[in-house]
Amino acid sequence: MATDRKLRILLGTRKGTYILEGDAKRKKWKVGAPAHEGSDVYHVVADPRHPGDLYAAVNNGFWGPMIQRSRNWGKKWTEIATPLTPSGKDRQPAFNDEDPTTPVKRPLNNLWHIEPSLASEPKTIYLGADPHLLFRSEDLGSSWEPIPAINEHPGREKWSPGAGGACLHTIIVDPRDANRLYIGLSAVGTFRSEDRGESWVPVNKGVETPFLPEKFPETGQCVHHVSIDAADPDTFYRQDHGGIYVSHDSMSKWVRIGKPLGDDFGFCVTSPTGAPGTAYFVRLDGMARVTGEGHLQVWQWNDRSKKWKKLLKPTDFPGHFGVQREGIASDALDPPGVYVGTTTGQLFWTPDAGKTWDMVPFQFPGIHSVSVSSPPSK
Amino acid sequence: MLEVRLDSWLREFGPRGTEKLDAASVEQLLDALEAKYPRLRFKLRDETGQIRRYVRVFVDGQDVSESTGVGTSLADVRTVDILHSIAGG
Numbered sequence: 506m507a508t509d510r511k512l513r514i515l516l517g518t519r520k521g522t523y524i525l526e527g528d529a530k531r532k533k534w535k536v537g538a539p540a541h542e543g544s545d546v547y548h549v550v551a552d553p554r555h556p557g558d559l560y561a562a563v564n565n566g567f568w569g570p571m572i573q574r575s576r577n578w579g580k581k582w583t584e585i586a587t588p589l590t591p592s593g594k595d596r597q598p599a600f601n602d603e604d605p606t607t608p609v610k611r612p613l614n615n616l617w618h619i620e621p622s623l624a625s626e627p628k629t630i631y632l633g634a635d636p637h638l639l640f641r642s643e644d645l646g647s648s649w650e651p652i653p654a655i656n657e658h659p660g661r662e663k664w665s666p667g668a669g670g671a672c673l674h675t676i677i678v679d680p681r682d683a684n685r686l687y688i689g690l691s692a693v694g695t696f697r698s699e700d701r702g703e704s705w706v707p708v709n710k711g712v713e714t715p716f717l718p719e720k721f722p723e724t725g726q727c728v729h730h731v732s733i734d735a736a737d738p739d740t741f742y743r744q745d746h747g748g749i750y751v752s753h754d755s756m757s758k759w760v761r762i763g764k765p766l767g768d769d770f771g772f773c774v775t776s777p778t779g780a781p782g783t784a785y786f787v788r789l790d791g792m793a794r795v796t797g798e799g800h801l802q803v804w805q806w807n808d809r810s811k812k813w814k815k816l817l818k819p820t821d822f823p824g825h826f827g828v829q830r831e832g833i834a835s836d837a838l839d840p841p842g843v844y845v846g847t848t849t850g851q852l853f854w855t856p857d858a859g860k861t862w863d864m865v866p867f868q869f870p871g872i873h874s875v876s877v878s879s880p881p882s883k
Numbered sequence: 884m885l886e887v888r889l890d891s892w893l894r895e896f897g898p899r900g901t902e903k904l905d906a907a908s909v910e911q912l913l914d915a916l917e918a919k920y921p922r923l924r925f926k927l928r929d930e931t932g933q934i935r936r937y938v939r940v941f942v943d944g945q946d947v948s949e950s951t952g953v954g955t956s957l958a959d960v961r962t963v964d965i966l967h968s969i970a971g972g
Contacts, residue, residue: 519936567967567968568935612929612933613930
């Protein structure tokens with residue numbers, strides 16, 4: 506499928522997948538027909554290595570989880586392989602590989618995040634799933650290999666789920682080195698691998714767990730989402746249950762930056778490719794889990810000036826909005842566009858790094874995830 | 884020969900309407916259906932082999948989904964209905 510000049514917003518919702526088409530001006534959007542109607546779609550993502558290829562993490566309430574792929578920007582979708590747990594290599598074996606008479610112990614629950622790897626390994630894709638599972642495909646999703654160092658981690662018996670389940674929801678590949686991976690799991694925390702997933706170390710130092718007796722354990726943090734800085738791949742921005750944090754040393758230690766906001770609870774974060782050194786968060790009330798003070802609040806962190814900027818006035822979008830962990834995304838243009846999808850189906854966006862905002866005039870089902878496929882730079 | 888009546892929603896995965904099959908148990912029946920329609924695999928059962936939470940299997944009118952489940956004998960049974968349950972919102 507040829508590259509085109511369109512900018513696409515990809516939405517995973519409670520009732521299917523939606524794709525909005527626009528262009529670099531980011532003024533008008535054409536909402537396409539839904540796909541996967543009736544299914545919870547937790548994540549939809551474009552593979553920039555193969556223009557036109559999209560992947561969707563479809564979780565059907567009746568028929569279970571399945572990965573669907575489109576090769577033509579969402580015009581047609583096809584179910585592809587979905588991995589088994591804990592050690593199945595593809596969808597063929599119905600039983601435990603090691604003992605065919607024993608059914609596997611844990612059914613695969615919801616699929617959470619699909620992450621295409623770097624251009625240097627053009628057929629590699631990662632998948633995060635519930636319960637606390639990580640898989641890799643080397644053939645664009647035709648088959649999947651489990652990552653045993655996570656899926657059979659000796660500590661996993663003590664890993665707790667978050668309210669959304671035992672989800673592995675964040676996967677980041679270091680853009681300089683495909684061997685260095687980062688993952689985030691609820692409510693376990695973040696891990697880093699230097700050897701393409703063969704081994705992992707927990708990297709949660711400095712992140713508080715106000716919901717546990719121990720204040721700073723090695724694991725047990727309820728990380729909600731993490732975004733990598735485009736210009737400095739050692740810098741990460743983290744929205745945790747316990748607040749907002751930044752790391753400048755590949756997650757080796759974290760520093761809380763959210764305290765000036767008062768309540769720095771939230772689920773989502775994005776750091777735009779077109780604006781390195783900044784990150785955008787949607788601030789929620791930590792008790793109600795909706796936007797505090799009765800209006801949509803998007804905050805911009807400037808990591809150079811170390812200052813926060815509130816981007817919306819109380820009168821802009823009044824209401825109590827929920828925004829989930831994949832509910833914010835940014836494009837790769839300069840100035841960056843930022844897109845926020847809510848659990849009540851509104852999609853807000855700014856085309857100019859937060860100076861002006863608007864709402865797409867279409868009522869979507871509750872939005873689980875937002876991602877963007879940006880047009881190539883001229 | 885059993886008559887198996889299948890949920891119309893399952894058309895997405897291959898089967899349409901009614902099938903005639905020989906099977907001694909619900910497990911064998913599901914195996915036979917999945918062999919005929921490979922895309923049904925893991926839609927009615929998860930990979931542990933258990934019937935999915937919101938799939939209902941009726942054997943001569945009796946819901947066995949959460950009782951005898953896949954182990955239900957189909958001896959002397961005439962009809963099996965496979966439906967999705969009333970759920971969701």
